[in-house]
Amino acid sequence: MLLNVQNLNVMIPTQGGPLHAVQDVSFSVSKGETLCIVGESGCGKSVTALSLLGLLPKSAKRSASRMTFDGQDMITMSDKQIRALRGNRLSMIFQEPMTALNPLHTLGRQLTDVYMAHRRGNREAARQRAVYLLERVGIAKAAERLGQYPHELSGGLRQRVVIAMALMCEPELIVADEPTTALDVTIQAELLRLLAELQKSMGLGMIMITHDLGLVSRIADRVVVMYAGQVIENALAKELFENPKHPYTRALLGSVPDPSHPRMQPLPSIPGTVPSLVQKMEGCHFRDRCAFASEECRVPIPLVGVGAEHVARCIKTGAQAPNARSTAP
Amino acid sequence: MSKDAILSLSNVTHDFGGRRVITGRSPTIRAVEDVSFDVRKGDILGIVGESGSGKTTLAKIMLGLLPPTQGEVLLDGTPIIEMSRKRIAERIQFIFQDPYSSLNPRQSVGQIVGYPLYLRGQENAAERDRKARELLDIVGLSSRFFDAYPSQMSGGQRQRVAIARALITRPDLLICDEPTSALDVSVQSQVLNLLLELREEFGLTYVMVSHNMAVIQHMTTRVAVMFLGRIVEMDTSEKVFGTPQHPYTRLLLNSTLSVNQGAGVPDLNVDAEARHAMRDHPSYVSQRV
Amino acid sequence: MTDIVASTPPAQDRAARRMRRPRWMGHAGLIIGLAILLTCLLMALFAPLVAPHDPYAQDLLSRFAPPVWHEGGSWNHVLGADHLGRDYLSRLLYGAQISLIIGIGTAIVSGIIGTTIGIAAGYFGGKVDSIAMFFITARLAMPVILIALAVVALFGSSLTVVMLTLGLLLWDRFALVTRASTIQLRSQEFVTAAQIQGASTLQIVRHEILPNLLNNLLIVATLEMAQAIVLEAALSFLGLGVPAPLPSWGLMISEGKASILFEPWLITIPGIALFLLVLGTNLLGDGLRDITTPQGRN
Numbered sequence: 001m002l003l004n005v006q007n008l009n010v011m012i013p014t015q016g017g018p019l020h021a022v023q024d025v026s027f028s029v030s031k032g033e034t035l036c037i038v039g040e041s042g043c044g045k046s047v048t049a050l051s052l053l054g055l056l057p058k059s060a061k062r063s064a065s066r067m068t069f070d071g072q073d074m075i076t077m078s079d080k081q082i083r084a085l086r087g088n089r090l091s092m093i094f095q096e097p098m099t100a101l102n103p104l105h106t107l108g109r110q111l112t113d114v115y116m117a118h119r120r121g122n123r124e125a126a127r128q129r130a131v132y133l134l135e136r137v138g139i140a141k142a143a144e145r146l147g148q149y150p151h152e153l154s155g156g157l158r159q160r161v162v163i164a165m166a167l168m169c170e171p172e173l174i175v176a177d178e179p180t181t182a183l184d185v186t187i188q189a190e191l192l193r194l195l196a197e198l199q200k201s202m203g204l205g206m207i208m209i210t211h212d213l214g215l216v217s218r219i220a221d222r223v224v225v226m227y228a229g230q231v232i233e234n235a236l237a238k239e240l241f242e243n244p245k246h247p248y249t250r251a252l253l254g255s256v257p258d259p260s261h262p263r264m265q266p267l268p269s270i271p272g273t274v275p276s277l278v279q280k281m282e283g284c285h286f287r288d289r290c291a292f293a294s295e296e297c298r299v300p301i302p303l304v305g306v307g308a309e310h311v312a313r314c315i316k317t318g319a320q321a322p323n324a325r326s327t328a329p
Numbered sequence: 330m331s332k333d334a335i336l337s338l339s340n341v342t343h344d345f346g347g348r349r350v351i352t353g354r355s356p357t358i359r360a361v362e363d364v365s366f367d368v369r370k371g372d373i374l375g376i377v378g379e380s381g382s383g384k385t386t387l388a389k390i391m392l393g394l395l396p397p398t399q400g401e402v403l404l405d406g407t408p409i410i411e412m413s414r415k416r417i418a419e420r421i422q423f424i425f426q427d428p429y430s431s432l433n434p435r436q437s438v439g440q441i442v443g444y445p446l447y448l449r450g451q452e453n454a455a456e457r458d459r460k461a462r463e464l465l466d467i468v469g470l471s472s473r474f475f476d477a478y479p480s481q482m483s484g485g486q487r488q489r490v491a492i493a494r495a496l497i498t499r500p501d502l503l504i505c506d507e508p509t510s511a512l513d514v515s516v517q518s519q520v521l522n523l524l525l526e527l528r529e530e531f532g533l534t535y536v537m538v539s540h541n542m543a544v545i546q547h548m549t550t551r552v553a554v555m556f557l558g559r560i561v562e563m564d565t566s567e568k569v570f571g572t573p574q575h576p577y578t579r580l581l582l583n584s585t586l587s588v589n590q591g592a593g594v595p596d597l598n599v600d601a602e603a604r605h606a607m608r609d610h611p612s613y614v615s616q617r618v
Numbered sequence: 619m620t621d622i623v624a625s626t627p628p629a630q631d632r633a634a635r636r637m638r639r640p641r642w643m644g645h646a647g648l649i650i651g652l653a654i655l656l657t658c659l660l661m662a663l664f665a666p667l668v669a670p671h672d673p674y675a676q677d678l679l680s681r682f683a684p685p686v687w688h689e690g691g692s693w694n695h696v697l698g699a700d701h702l703g704r705d706y707l708s709r710l711l712y713g714a715q716i717s718l719i720i721g722i723g724t725a726i727v728s729g730i731i732g733t734t735i736g737i738a739a740g741y742f743g744g745k746v747d748s749i750a751m752f753f754i755t756a757r758l759a760m761p762v763i764l765i766a767l768a769v770v771a772l773f774g775s776s777l778t779v780v781m782l783t784l785g786l787l788l789w790d791r792f793a794l795v796t797r798a799s800t801i802q803l804r805s806q807e808f809v810t811a812a813q814i815q816g817a818s819t820l821q822i823v824r825h826e827i828l829p830n831l832l833n834n835l836l837i838v839a840t841l842e843m844a845q846a847i848v849l850e851a852a853l854s855f856l857g858l859g860v861p862a863p864l865p866s867w868g869l870m871i872s873e874g875k876a877s878i879l880f881e882p883w884l885i886t887i888p889g890i891a892l893f894l895l896v897l898g899t900n901l902l903g904d905g906l907r908d909i910t911t912p913q914g915r916n
Contacts, residue, residue, distance in 0.1 A: 040513040184379035185540060186597060189584035193594040211514065214543075214586035218594050241590035255518040257547040258587055263566070264373075264525060264548065269518035273483045392814065415816035423814050431807040435829035444825075445815045494811070 002173055002205040003052070004028040006066035010044070010051050013059050017278050021047040021060075023229040029173065029205040029222075034196070036208045036216040036237075039226035040252075042274050045209045048226070049177050052207070053092055054082035070172065088118040091166035095178040097158035100165065101150040107134075107161055108146030114168045126168075133164040137194060156187035163195060173205040181212070192219060213256055217241055225249050228285035229277050231303065235310035245312040248286045284314070292316045334367035335420070335502050335534055336391060336409075341365070341400035343386055360386040361397070362558040366614075368502065373528070373535040375545035375566070377581065378555035384538045387555070388506050391536065393417050418445065422495035426507035428487035432479040438465070439475040442493045449498070464493040467530070468523060485516035492523065496531065504536045509544060521548060542585040546570050554578045556607065563614040574613040576606070648905025654898025662714040670696070671705035673712040673865045678703050682881050697887055700873060706884075709865035710891055716866045717847050717895060720781055724846035725839040727785025732792020733835060737823055739793070740800025750793065757790045763852065770858040777860050780853060784846045795838050799831050833910040840903030844896045851892055867892045 010022035022044045029035045037045045051062050054077075067074040069090065074082070086092070094100055102110055111133070112126035119126070127146070134142035137160040150158055159179065166174055179195070180188040196219050199206045210216060216223055220237040225246065233246040244250045254268040261267060272289040275281060284301045287293040296315060303311040341364045347357035361383040368374055368391075378384045389395040390402060393409040402409045404420060425431035432441055442461040446452055452460070462472045468489040479487055488508065495503060508524070509517040521544065527533060539545050545552060546566060553563040554577065562575040573579045583595050661668070680703040684691045691698065697706040739750035769783045803809060809826050817825070851868030853859035855875075860866045862873075867888040874884030 040515060185542070186379065186580055186584040186599070189586065189594055189597055190599075192586075193596060196594055212586070213514070214588050217588045217590040218586050218592060237590055241588065252515060253588065255515050256588055257518070257521070257541075257543040259543075259546060259570070261547060263546070264550075266522040266525060267518035267547070269522060270515035271519075273485065273516070274513075394810070394814065413816065414813065418814060418816050423811070425807045425811065427807060431811050433808040433812075433826055433830070435832075436825070444812070444817075448815050448817050448821065491811075498815075 001028050001068075002031050002033075002070055003207075004066060004068045005052070006064060008048065008051065008064040008067065009062070010047050010056065011061045012047075012057065013061075014278065020229055020277050020280055022051065025226070025229075025231050027224050027231070027234060029207060031172065031205055032200065032203045034199060034206045034208060034219055034221045035224065036210060036220035036222070037224045037226060038210055038213060038216050040211055040274060042228075042277070043226040044229040044277075045226050046177055049092075049175050049207065049209050052175060053086055053090065054079070055086075084118070087114055088169045089172050091169070091171035091174045093159075093162055093166050093174065093176040093179045095181055097155065097162045097182075098150065100162045101158060103150055106147055106149055107153075111146070111161075111165055111168055114165055118169045129168060130164070133167050134161070136167075136198065137161075137164045138190075139164075156183055156191065159183060159191060160194070163191070163198070167198065167202070170202075171204065173207070174199070175207045175209070177209040178211070179208075180215075181210070195219075213253060225252075228275050228281070230285055230313060232286065232313045233311070234303070235307070235312075239307060239310050243307065243310070245306045245310065245317040246286075246314045247290050247292055247316065249312075251291075333370045334403075335370055335405065336368040337403040337406075338367075338391065339365045339401050339403075341387070341390055341397045341402060343383075343390060343395060344398045359558050361390065363400070364560055365400075366553065366560070366563060368534060368536060370501070370534055371532070372551055373537060373549045375549035375552040376536065376538045376555060377540065377542060377545045377552060379540055379581075381557070382555040383558040384555050385506060388423075388504050388536070388538050392421055392423055392504055415449065418500070419498050420500055421502045421504060422498065422500040424488075424491055424495055424503060424505040424508045427511050428484055428491055429479075429511070431491050432487055434479055436478075437475070438470075438477050438479070438482075438490050441479075441490060442497055445494065445498045460497060461493070464497050465490075467496070467527070468493045483516070484512050485519055488512065488520050489523065492520075492527070496527065499531070501532075502534045502536065504538070506538045507540070508537070510539065510541060517544075524548070542570075542581055543587060554581065559608075559612060560614055561607070561610070561612045563612075565615075568615075576603075576610055580607070645905050645909055647901045648909065651898045651901030651903075651905055654894055655902055658714050658718060658895050658898070661711050662718050665708075665711040665715055669705070669708035669711045670694075671708045673704060673708040674863055676702045676704055680705075682877070684881070685883050685887070688883070698881075698883055700870070700884060701877065704865075706870075706887060709870060710867070710888065713865040713867045713870060713888065713891070714895075716777070716860060716864060717850065717892070719777065720784070720850040720860075721843035721847045721899070723781040724784040724788060725843045727782060728787075728789040728842055728846075729792050729835060729839055731785070732789030732838075733796045733831070735789070736793040736796025737800050737827060737831075740797040741804055741819070741823065741827065743801070747797075750797070754790055754793050757787070760787065762787050762849065766849065766853055767856065767858050770853065775853075775858055775861050777864070780850055780859055784849055788842050788846060791842060792835070792838050795834050796831055799834055800827055803827050803830055833906070837903050837907045837910075840899050840906065844899040844903070847892070847896055847899070 005028065006026045008022055008025040012019045012021050025048055027035060037048060039045045047056070050056050056062060064075055069085065108127065108130060111130035112123055115121060115126040115129060116123065130146060131142045134145060139145055139157065139160055153161065180191050183191065192215065208219065217237070223235060223237050223240045224231055225233040225248070227248050233240065233244070233249045240249070244253055251268065251270045255270060257267060270289050275285060275288065282300065283298040284293070287297040301313050301315055303313045306312045306317050341361060342359065343361040344357040344359050346355045348355050364387060376384045376387060386395065390397050393402065393412065396410050404412060404417065409417060439458060439461050442464055443457040446457045446460060462475055465472060465474060470486060470489050474482070479490070509520050512520060524535065528535065537545065537548055549566045551564070552566050552569040553560045554569065554575065556577045562569060562573065562578045569578060570582070573582055580597060580599060584597055586594070677699065680695055680699040681701060683695045683699040685698040686693055686696050695705050697710060699705055735750050735753065739747040765787060766783050770779060773779050809822060812822050812826050850859050850866065851871065854866045854868030855872040857872065859868055862869060870888040871885050874881070878885055
């Protein structure tokens with residue numbers, strides 16, 4: 001197992017009080033596996049990613065009962081050790097490529113710098129690797145591109161460079177936070193295909209953070225669904241899409257516009273909005289919006305096994321017909 | 330121009346740039362090229378395309394905010410550039426993509442919704458407030474929100490406020506620029522459902538600008554596909570989505586990642602050359618329905 | 619659909635909590651600044667009621683009477699008396715009036731000029747902006763004290779002349795700040811939304827731009843106020859500010875400088891008052907800036 005996270009909690013102090021952004025989140029990723037963490041804005045998926053990389057704001061408090069990367073304990077690691085890991089064996093790709101690229105340096109400089117920082121190799125070797133990777137991510141005339149600055153490239157090309165940069169040190173795990181949301185649909189599809197291809201051929205572990213269920217269905221091996229700071233369902237992708245158990249997962253799947261819905265007829269939707277994480281909620285976090293909620297949902301709900309390698313945080317999973325794609329309106 | 334057309338565009342072209350600078354003229358960029366179509370009463374016309382396709386520029390031209398470089402936009406048979414903003418606002422309203430930027434943070438919800446009436450100055454304050462409350466109720470916000478400020482509301486609720494503001498002058502045509510792309514999936518369907526409901530209730534006509542093929546497919550009666558400023562395909566939704574003709578339309582449809590577990594990411598296999606060929610490919614525009 | 623309104627939106631909880639414990643409560647600088655400024659304001663407002671003596675009444679017997687904590691001081695003149703035997707506490711209280719009138723007056727005059735120029739430049743851009751920027755640059759190139767001295771020397775010194783002169787010289791920061799904010803606000807979609815509804819330029823400025831500038835304007839106003847108070851004191855010290863016998867703090871320092879060695883309190887007392895007022899105004903400005911700056915999401 002490449003990465004193993006158990007009972008991760010992140011608390012961020014705010015003006016209004018402590019924000020429990022991540023609550024008891026557990027998951028693991030193996031080599032060659034793509035794990036998708038999916039949820040709506042404010043569900044804690046991005047904070048989870050940042051806490052893996054040691055990039056949380058200074059005021060945030062992180063705790064976990066277990067957090068290992070390739071057997072190494074990440075909880076007790078010093079900042080320096082985390083830095084040595086980050087960008088080296090553990091890489092990241094963010095939504096906005098310009099945040100990862102320095103506008104003042106050439107692409108070549110930035111790509112080789114990452115390599116030199118972790119490998120202490122010579123610059124020529126770094127340059128060769130940069131050219132090789134730029135070609136791998138589908139950039140033509142790679143050697144000439146090394147002298148260019150980020151602003152000379154289109155958004156899609158920039159994100160390709162960022163992917164190449166993430167691969168410079170032959171990482172074992174890539175964390176990608178909405179890497180294609182800012183891009184056009186055709187470019188998104190091309191990049192995702194490229195990313196999936198690289199990941200499989202290099203045997204990388206990948207954590208993909210996204211809100212896009214369509215994207216998840218296409219690339220995930222395993223899916224973690226988060227809602228209001230908690231993992232509410234965790235299953236292999238095939239199992240999750242064929243047999244979703246948690247009412248939220250079902251409702252979310254149902255509300256995606258899809259040719260299977262009758263056109264111009266109301267789509268199933270989830271009433272209400274995501275609850276605030278500032279106060280700690282007792283019981284099921286989804287119960288205010290859930291069509292099946294009852295008094296029994298007011299006590300803390302544990303994740304329970306509902307199938308092979310399939311857990312859900314719901315006590316009503318048995319009460320529903322399987323394959324229901326929508327909740328009551 | 331057909332009889333029941335609200336808005337009629339003929340040969341509309343828009344260039345950016347071309348201004349005189351010290352060294353001559355700045356280069357022009359053709360954002361919209363030779364676009365003609367009618368928006369007929371009861372239509373939901375989808376305009377779909379990627380960034381840089383000119384769809385937002387076209388929306389602004391249809392609203393009379395940008396004068397076209399060439400061609401003409403007629404609203405009820407009158408050139409829109411000759412009409413006053415207030416006259417246009419009574420017929421056409423606009424929904425912005427980002428409900429965080431489109432509402433003034435210093436105005437209460439009641440003020441925001443009643444503002445178009447205030448500008449017309451025909452009603453007194455009490456009458457304005459009554460109408461604003463009525464509209465808030467119609468879009469599904471209780472009058473509890475009347476005195477709230479936008480910062481206290483979620484994205485979906487803000488978009489409802491924007492819709493209420495757009496409807497208070499009882500327009501016939503609503504132009505929606507990516508109305509749900511800033512919203513979460515579960516909230517997106519709430520807003521789309523609301524738009525469909527309001528269409529029945531007020532007999533509205535919509536123009537929906539979006540890059541999201543699934544939303545356009547679900548919501549529209551007719552679709553125009555834009556690519557590099559031109560309409561490359563235009564027909565009824567059934568036809569465009571059922572039997573797409575233009576290679577760019579097919580590319581857009583192929584790249585849409587609908588929920589389909591195990592299907593993988595499609596191989597689009599388009600390079601710069603193929604894109605260039607798409608540009609020169611003849612367009613398929615059917616003006617009849 | 620009704621469920622949407624039944625559940626409290628998260629943002630509203632946050633807002634409600636903020637209401638319970640206002641943000642300014644936790645800001646020490648803001649509270650201290652506000653306290654100093656309020657004290658000054660009360661001093662100025664109630665000077666006629668509080669002052670033990672007429673600030674202009676000369677009493678030659680009390681010349682150079684030391685303050686109460688000095689040897690030979692008495693409660694009759696708590697802060698002593700000056701070279702003409704005028705009660706120093708009374709002069710200090712009335713002096714607060716002058717400092718605040720100058721400060722607030724200058725802030726208002728320069729605020730109106732600077733905001734008008736800044737909004738016009740930011741909203742219209744292009745040529746208007748170029749012209750406005752030329753004026754701002756020209757204004758920044760002017761030495762404030764020298765110009766003020768020249769104007770006062772030409773037109774004679776009075777409270778109004780000093781206030782207007784400073785107002786005409788200190789608008790640059792208002793202009794730069796409003797210009798930058800207006801450029802940013804102009805691209806916001808709510809401004810386009812108002813345009814779509816048919817709002818006139820004046821209506822857009824009044825309803826959409828100005829209310830969103832208010833915080834910034836208030837912050838700049840406090841800074842300009844502090845600067846105007848110091849400049850007035852400097853002009854008065856040079857003998858070209860408000861005319862004697864008005865009890866300006868700068869004038870008091872100037873008049874006391876002759877006896878700095880033997881009666882140092884004549885300088886230190888108005889000096890400390892001036893220092894506190896300017897400090898308080900600046901603390902208030904900084905505090906306002908801190909609490910109105912939106913915090914990052916994390």
